[in-house]
Amino acid sequence: MHELSIAEEIYRVSRAAVADHGSGRLERVTVAVGELSAIEPDLLSFAWQALTESGPDAGSTLEVEWHAARQFCAACKSDKPRSDGSWLRLCPDCGTPLAVTGGMELDVMRVTFEPDGGDGAEKGEHDDG
Amino acid sequence: MTTKTERLNGKQSEVVDVRTRVLAANEEAAAKLRDRFRAGSALVLNLISSPGSGKTTLLEATVKALAGRLRLAGIEGDIATERDADRLRALGIPAVQILTGGACHLDARQVGKALDGARFPAFDVLFIENVGNLICPTTYDLGEDFKVALLSVAEGDDKPFKYPAIFARAEVTVITKSDLLPHVTFDLDAVSAQVATLNPGGRLMVTSSKTGEGIGVWCAMIEERLTAKRKAHA
Numbered sequence: 001m002h003e004l005s006i007a008e009e010i011y012r013v014s015r016a017a018v019a020d021h022g023s024g025r026l027e028r029v030t031v032a033v034g035e036l037s038a039i040e041p042d043l044l045s046f047a048w049q050a051l052t053e054s055g056p057d058a059g060s061t062l063e064v065e066w067h068a069a070r071q072f073c074a075a076c077k078s079d080k081p082r083s084d085g086s087w088l089r090l091c092p093d094c095g096t097p098l099a100v101t102g103g104m105e106l107d108v109m110r111v112t113f114e115p116d117g118g119d120g121a122e123k124g125e126h127d128d129g
Numbered sequence: 130m131t132t133k134t135e136r137l138n139g140k141q142s143e144v145v146d147v148r149t150r151v152l153a154a155n156e157e158a159a160a161k162l163r164d165r166f167r168a169g170s171a172l173v174l175n176l177i178s179s180p181g182s183g184k185t186t187l188l189e190a191t192v193k194a195l196a197g198r199l200r201l202a203g204i205e206g207d208i209a210t211e212r213d214a215d216r217l218r219a220l221g222i223p224a225v226q227i228l229t230g231g232a233c234h235l236d237a238r239q240v241g242k243a244l245d246g247a248r249f250p251a252f253d254v255l256f257i258e259n260v261g262n263l264i265c266p267t268t269y270d271l272g273e274d275f276k277v278a279l280l281s282v283a284e285g286d287d288k289p290f291k292y293p294a295i296f297a298r299a300e301v302t303v304i305t306k307s308d309l310l311p312h313v314t315f316d317l318d319a320v321s322a323q324v325a326t327l328n329p330g331g332r333l334m335v336t337s338s339k340t341g342e343g344i345g346v347w348c349a350m351i352e353e354r355l356t357a358k359r360k361a362h363a
Contacts, residue, residue, distance in 0.1 A: 002233050002265035009151050017145045027142055031151065038268055038294050089297065089327050097329050106152060106268075111145045 006039060007047035010062070010108055017111045024115040026057040034105035035069040069103030155269055158237035162272025165244075166255070167362055172355040173255045175271050177295055178279035180261030183305040183338060185213045187279065187347075188256055190338040192220045194348045195254075199355070202252035204243050206235040206260045213258060223250050234265040237272055254351060263292040274358065275300035282306050282315040289323035297327040301334065303347065308337040 014029045029048075033039050041064040048062035071080050073091040080091055080098055091098055150156065166173050176184050185205075192201055203224035205213035214226035225243040227235060240257060243249075257273060259266040267276075278299035280288055283306060289296040296302060302324050304317070317335065324333050332350070336343030 002268065005232060005234070005236075005265075006151060006268075009154065012154070013147065013149050013151065017147045017149075021143060021145055024143070036294065038264055089329055106150065108147045108149050108151055111147050112142050113145070114140055114142055 003039060003043040003047040004051070006106070007044060007051050007062075010048070011051060011057075013108045014111045017108070018113045021113075022115055024113040026052070026060040026111065026113050028061045028063055028110075028112040029108065030063045030065060030110040030112075032065045032067055032105040032107045032109050034067040034103040036100065036103040037106045039106060041066060065109065067102055067105045070101045071098040072101045073098055152268065152270075155237050158241055159270035159272040162237055162241055162244075166272060166274070167358075169251065170359050170362065171252055171255055172351065172358055173257065173271075173273045174351070175257045175259060175266075175273035175276045176279060177259045177263065177266045177276055177299065178261065179263055179281075179284060182261070182279045182281040182284060184258050184261070184279055185216055186338040187303065187305060187336065188258065189216060189220060190336075190341070190344050191256070191348060191351070192217065192222050194344055195351070196221065199253040199352070200251065202249065202255045204235075204240060204255065204257045206239075206258060208232075208260065223252070225249065229260055233260055233262045234269050235259050235271060236269050240271050253355060263288070263295050267295045267298060274354065277301045277303060279303045279305050280320070282309050282313050286314070286316045286320045287323075289320060289327055293327050296324055296331075299328070299331065301332045301350065302328075303343075304333065304335045306337060306339070307335050307342050308340045 010029060010031055014026055018024055018026065033041055033044065044064065045062050052058055052060055069082060071082070072078070073080050073094065073096050075094050075096040076091060079101070080093070089098055090096065178184055188203060195201060201222050203214065203217045203222055205217070205224055205226045206229060207213060207226065208229055208231055211226045214224040217224035227239050227243050229235065235257065257271055276295070276299040278295050280302065282304060304320065321333055324331055334343050334346050334350070336347055338344065
């Protein structure tokens with residue numbers, strides 16, 4: 001159960017992204033999670049909620065884009081589906097080692113935030129440069 | 130990174146295109162560690178397995194076999210107690226205990242801190258013994274040269290397929306407690322086939338820290354890898 005540690009990293013990356021573009025409250029964070037990343041999306045969402053519920057970003061949503069595992073055989077030139085949920089490392093048809101072409105994702109894709117002074121009234125607060 | 134504005138519930142929101150690896154900070158820290166280990170001409174192993182599979186006991190046997198020839202050191206990850214570091218220190222090996230306070234894995238920043246904090250002596254081979262867990266430590270690069278997965282015969286012979294991520298990533302799988310084979314149901318050929326499927330380039334060795342079986346093969350592998358690393362970076 002390292003989803004809490006992963007949620008903390010996602011939060012850190014998200015906050016840094018907001019800081020790069022001003023300041024504000026997180027509304028939604030979209031992450032790509034691959035089937036082979038050893039992350040359970042439901043646990044990750046629960047960890048996100050626990051992490052943010054008592055802070056300034058309470059109510060923000062963690063949205064998970066799920067990426068199924070994909071394995072490609074260079075000899076057959078085609079994707080090979082996994083038969084029973086287990087990993088295949090050798091092509092079931094010709095025995096060639098398969099290349100993992102999807103399912104390892106663990107990325108912060110997009111951060112949506114509500115800027116402070118969203119109506120534009122407080123813009124003078126920022127001292128750029 | 131681009132910023133655009135959209136309407137959401139009547140409010141102005143900004144969308145930032147981020148596309149950053151979640152573990153980017155850990156990966157940067159691990160890359161720094163890897164540079165540091167290369168500069169020190171040291172080999173680093175990250176040992177991952179279930180609790181009680183015999184990581185510390187294998188290290189004790191390793192220390193006894195290699196101590197006079199190589200400078201060894203250990204970093205021990207646990208949720209609580211200094212027991213594992215104490216066991217290595219009792220054999221004269223410098224060891225730092227990292228207490229994670231509940232976290233189920235070590236990360237690269239903790240390892241860096243452990244190396245900085247203790248006036249750590251120079252070493253030829255560093256063993257990082259991760260928190261006992263077959264899942265979470267798999268995700269975190271610690272700057273190691275390779276991961277080692279341990280599986281004791283008492284854990285059952287279905288584990289590689291049940292925990293594929295670690296057995297696919299570990300360059301070496303060490304079967305431990307082979308002295309218990311007569312007393313447990315453990316099909317070594319089945320495990321061997323599972324590991325070969327998950328990890329066609331991986332090595333599997335069968336050991337018993339109690340009888341000494343396979344310890345010579347394990348230690349020879351460590352010495353070979355150290356020599357190869359030093360040759361590659363000479």
